[in-house]
Amino acid sequence: MILPALFQDWFARQGWQPHPHQLALFAARGDSLLIAPTGGGKTLAGFLPSLVELAGDRAATKGVHTLYVSPLKALTADIARNLARPVADLGLSIRVEDRTGDTGQTQRRRQRVDPPEVLLTTPESLALMLSYPEAPAIFGGLRRVVLDELHALAESKRGDQLMLCLARLRALAPELRVTGLSATVEDPQALASFMAGADPVMVVEADPGPDPDIAMLPTARPAPWAGGGGHYAISEVLAAIREARTTIIFINTRAQAELFFQALWAANEENLPIGLHHGSLAREQRARVEAAMAAGELRAVVATGSLDLGIDWGAVDLVIQIGAPKNVKRLVQRIGRANHRYNAPSRARIVPANRFEQIECVAALEAVRERDLDGDPRGPGPLDVLCQHILLTACAAPFDPDALYAEVRTAGPYRHLSRADFDACLDFAATGGYALRAYDRWQRLVLRNGLWQLRDPRAARLLRMNVGTIVEAEMVRVRLRGRGGAPLGEVEEAFAASLSPGDSFLIGGRVVRMDAMREMVVEVTPDPTRQPKIAVYSGVKLATSTQLSHRVLALIGDPARHGVLPVQTREWLALQAQVSTLPRPGLLLSESFPHAGLWHFALYGFAGRNALQTLGLLLTREMEEQGVGPLGFLSTDYALLVWSLDPVRDPVPLLDGAQLRAGLDDWLGENAVMKRTFRNVATVAGLIQRNLPGRRKTGRQATFSSDILYDTLRKYDPGHLMLRITGDEVGRGLVDFGRIEEMLSRSPRREHRMLERVSPLAAPLLLEVGRVPIRGEGRERLARIEAEALMRDAGLEEIA
Amino acid sequence: MTGHGFQFHGLRLEARASGALWWPGGGWLIVADLHLGKSERMARRGGPLLPPYEGLATLERLGAEIAALNPRVVVSLGDGFDDLAAAEALDPQVADILQRQARGRDWLWIGGNHDPGAPAGLPGQAVASMMLGPVTLRHEAGQGPDISGHFHPVVRLAGERRRAFLLGRDHLLLPAFGAYTGGLLHDDATLTALVPQGIAVACGTSPIILPLAPRRMG
Structure with a gap:
């Protein structure tokens, strides 16, 4: 295929030569995926086929012609600016508009009635648009979809949701062609299969350019x-x-x-x-x-x-x-x-x-x-996202379950979805899916004439308010004290709860002092003279990859190679070798030492923070049973640190692989990681609703904690779909048990050191954030001590 | 230790770790804000279909207290039901348990803002308020001395929220006993107005006492 003269001239006027990968995408007959470094003209490559089509005979097109989806709202605005120039230069009479969470109501309504030729959006806004009855009219004539930064979207549930929406779009507009744009990834074929519909996707890899x-x-x-x-x-x-x-x-x-x-x-x-x-x-x-x-x-x-x-x-x-x-x-x-x-x-x-x-x-x-990239293969599409998709599908129109099942299976991540799993999600969406059939009269979805639909059409509003798969920690706003004080940002509610008036912390680059918490807003005064408490955020923790961890361990364990390290690091490792010993491939090192009145147990596992977090949960459970009194732990990418009332003297029995595996299933239940994951799953699936109309802004929790739902389900309905999804998700991502097994099998030798004080390698651990408390006898003892101290301070010890 | 004993206007009372209040003198067990039927009410209104087990969970805990104390009188301090329709549509299994628990004792439903009337077809009788010695039992705190519920008070202790009794000079506030209930922090202005000084008894595996003092100003 040859670029039309209009476009050749345009390139020439800019003094540009089209890149080979731009022409390759232009020539593609089906779906395609472009892997190119930043600066490779990726965006233009993605839009070129659309612009050419829009410059030609457009009598056939109605509604949106090209839909562009990016993970960031800011990116859609940026693209709108960048497209403005070629559109003007080429004299195209088309509208390019964005539609994100920031788009106003008037604009949204107009877009539903009179859609632009090119619509720029995010996965969440797309899911929302598809939940309206007008969706077939808006997208029925869609010819092109451009998915930007696909590598980033594919890393989370947002990608799964996007692929379900893409399946919907492909059903609405069978002529559709999809182009994915991605930065360098380790496995382009896997990404191609992720975005593929019924037909395979052509992968175009641009010249990666010179070495950085x-x-x-x-x-x-x-x-x-x-x-x-x-x-x-x-x-x-x-x-x-x-x-x-x-x-x-x-x-x-x-x-x-x-x-x-x-x-x-x-x-x-x-x-x-x-x-x-x-x-x-x-x-x-x-x-x-x-x-x-x-x-x-x-x-x-x-x-x-x-x-x-x-x-x-x-x-x-x-x-x-x-x-x-x-x-x-x-x-x-x-x-x-x-x-x-x-x-x-x-x-x-x-x-x-x-x-x-x-x-x-x-x-x-x-x-x-060495251009040696790392990465882990993606799991199958999560079912909580499917539950949300089913509910939103019902918001748009009544649907036939067989047709929806067939459609969902055209989405890459759900290609192997079983009918049983689909039916379980549908049952959850319709009835709650409980063993106790409770809501016969009040089902969310009801089957009429073979089609599933909302029992109460007003429920659509609530469902649309809760579109999306990003579940943030509960945040509270921070603003300067006084009427109309300037907003500074947000901190986690848990962090805000740990603040007393007079405490200082950092936000927006300055130190502020907490004055009061009013109506879920933290009011503060600037106070540059103070030493701040650091705000703690529990954002998604990315674990150091297996491959990089291995490289690190190999380097530490081989003093002959320490010459590549800065001299101070060499000395640090030498000191560790002297005081304790160096971890190395084949050896699993642990240490026990007293610090700040508690015993600490450090294990240098080099298995990534998620696997070590799981190990922390399993080990502390065992320690609780042995009466060691564990109070908490934290995991980093290279080590696990547990603090307890009594010391760990022999970790070998604790580290028995078969026993850990056996403990895993028992344990999968009563811990904070499961509860946190459950909260995310239940929110995405629509069991918990983040946004309610007219939400009261008082200190009263409008809703109760999701932990209560979790505990109730575990007790009365342990086979429930939400618990199954939680278990799957924890097992895949957060638990990462595979890496614990990998750690144990690659290090047949165990070595434990009893030390008098913190070892050089353990020192950084003591300053890490992200501590996980253990609910046990030790915690109960501490709570009592804390309350007694408060009573004493208040001169009230006689009452208790 | 499953309870914390204290005096309130001449009454010897015990704040139970479960969140119930026990008057050993007359054998009265007082619980606030059971909110039975909450999941049914939310479903009816087109909201999410919550696990329909909160009635079982709540009555199981109440049953444990009844078994342990064998009360002569059980008082629900208002909002025993999430609304009257929920009371009427109560899951038969939950209604059965309630029948069995009420057998051989008096059962009183004080009206709350959610359930201002008599639940039909269930044991016990409805009242607007009642007296326990010099103290009024009512749903929402009014002219003291009184014992009330309504606010679902909680405290922060060792980094977590616990349901709590708030004990002041004029008012004794009970925590919500129901499974699906949120909470209002004890230092919220509404609660500090009612109980400016006193103690809180935090619920959990055993009751934990902590002071309620006026907050120092920042």
């Missing part, structure tokens, strides 16, 4: 013994910002981003314009930073994963990663954010936050150079 210029950022001071902030490198980071045009500084958590931003400004004597961007900031604040960045007014922005995705800021010429990259693929994708000019090497510098991370960074750089 990537290295550790040299620093005058060594990385600290422990901690995650990277503050020791502030002056070098500032120097790098000064030399570059625009820098993105990626940092792994919001709390760390806050602290790093503050430290940067404290040292920023030249007042270089530096911004902050993360998901907890108020929307107005984020929008301001994005606008300033787009206008080239910022020299740097400190960001979390909120900037991982490709808003195109062409001027970025340096990426600095603070802290361990966790997996090689993500590091490569982040590096790709620097220099959006194709065929110029990306420039990136890495700043390990502490000495342990220095090792991980060295190992990750080796993997980048």
Whole structure:
């Protein structure tokens, strides 16, 4: 196929030559997937076929012609701007509009009646649009779908929901052709199969471009013994910002981003314009930073994963990663954010936050150079997402169950869905799916003339209010004290609950003092003189990949290779070898030591934080039975730390693989991880509703805790679908039991050290956040002690 | 230890770890906010279909207290049912348990904002309020001294929420006994107005006492 003259001329006028992959996508007859680095003209490649069609004879098209879906609202706005130019240059009389959660009611209504030719949206807004009866009219003439940043969408349930919606679109518009756009991934065929309908998807891999210029950022001071902030490198980071045009500084958590931003400004004597961007900031604040960045007014922005995705800021010429990259693929994708000019090497510098991370960074750089990407295969489509899809389908129109089952199976993740599982989801959506048949009169969906439909059409409103698969922790807003105080952002309710008036914490780059909690809003006053408590966020924890963990362990365990590490890290490991011993491939090391009045047990498993979290749950359960009095634990990517009233003296019986496996099923029940997962599953499936009309804003919880539902189901209906989905999900992602088994089988030797104090390797663990409390006798003892102290302080001990 | 004994306007009472109040002097067991039939009511209104087991769960806990104490009188301190229709449509299994638990003793339903009337076809009788010595039993706190429910008070202790009794000079507030009930924190202005000073008795495996003092200003 040849580009029409109009388009050839347009390319020529820009002084451009179409990239081979742009032409390949243009020529594709069916669905296609483009794998290209940032700056490879991906967006244009995705839209080129649409623009050509829209420039031609359009008598046939009605409704939306091209639907573009991206994971970020900001990206849709960005694309709208970028498309405006070729549309104007080519003289196309088409409308390009976005439709996201920010789109106003008037605009939405108009779009339902008179849709634009090109509609830009997010998976959630698409699901919402498909839940209206007008969906067939709007999308019946759809010819093209462009799925941007597909690699990112495929990593979560948002991707599953999108694929179910895509199946719906393919049924509404059989002529449809789909183009996926993705950054570099380790397994393009798997991603192609994820987005495929009935026919296979053609994979187009663009030239990956020259090797990146990537290295550790040299620093005058060594990385600290422990901690995650990277503050020791502030002056070098500032120097790098000064030399570059625009820098993105990626940092792994919001709390760390806050602290790093503050430290940067404290040292920023030249007042270089530096911004902050993360998901907890108020929307107005984020929008301001994005606008300033787009206008080239910022020299740097400190960001979390909120900037991982490709808003195109062409001027970025340096990426600095603070802290361990966790997996090689993500590091490569982040590096790709620097220099959006194709065929110029990306420039990136890495700043390990502490000495342990220095090792991980060295190992990750080796993997980048060897182009050795990592990743885990995706599981089958989760059933909670299907439950939501069924309910939303009913909102649009009555449906035939056989037809819906057939349609769902055309979505990649649900290709192997059994009829039994589909029926279980349908039963859940209709009746609640309980063993006790309770809602005969009040079913949500009822079967009439062979079609399932809402019993009460008014229920559609509530269901539409709860579209989506992203379940956030309960957040409360933070704003400055006084009438109309400026909003600063959000913190987790659990964190807010731990604050007393007078406590200080960091938000939006400044230290504030809590004054009061009023109507679920934390009111604060700026107070730069205080030492802040760090805000704790329980965002999704990405585990260091198996492959990178192996590289790290191999490097630590081989002193002959320590020459590649900075001298301080070498000394640290040497000290560990002297005080205790080094973990190494084949050996599983653990240590017991007293600290702050409690015994601590550290196990260096190198199995990723999720697997080690599971191990923590299993071990503490066993320790509870043995009367060791475990109080809590935390897991990092390389180690597990448990604190208890009494010491662990011999971990070997605790680490019996068969016993752990046996304990897994018993244990799958009474722990915080299961309850947290259940909350997510039940929310996605529509058992718990986050958003209620006219929700009262008082301290009273409008709803009760999802833990109660979990406990009730476990007791009275243990076979219920929600518990099954929770179990599956925990087993797949959070539990990661496979990696525990992998850890045990790769390390046949066990070694336990009883130490008098914290070992060098254990020191960083004591400063980690993300502690999981254990409900047991130890906790009951502590609660009593805490209450007695309060009574004593109040002079009331006589009453008790 | 399953209860915390204390004096309230000359009455010797015991706050049970379960969230029930026990008056050993007359053999009265008092529970607030059972909210039976809550899941049915939500389903009826087109909301989510919650696990329909809260009646069983609530009465199982109530049954354990009845078995342990053999009360002469059981008082539901209002909102025993999520609404009157829920009371009438009560799951037969739950209604049976209720019949058995009420056998051989007096059972009183004080009216609440959710259930301002007599539940038909169920044991016991409905009253608006009643007296226990000098103390009024009613659903929502009024002119003290009184014992009431309604607010579902909870406290924060060792990083978690626990249902709690709030004991002040004029008012004794009971936690919600029902399984599907949320809670209002003790330091909410509504509750500090009723109980500015006193103690809270947190429920759980055993009762835990903590002080309720005016909050220091930040």
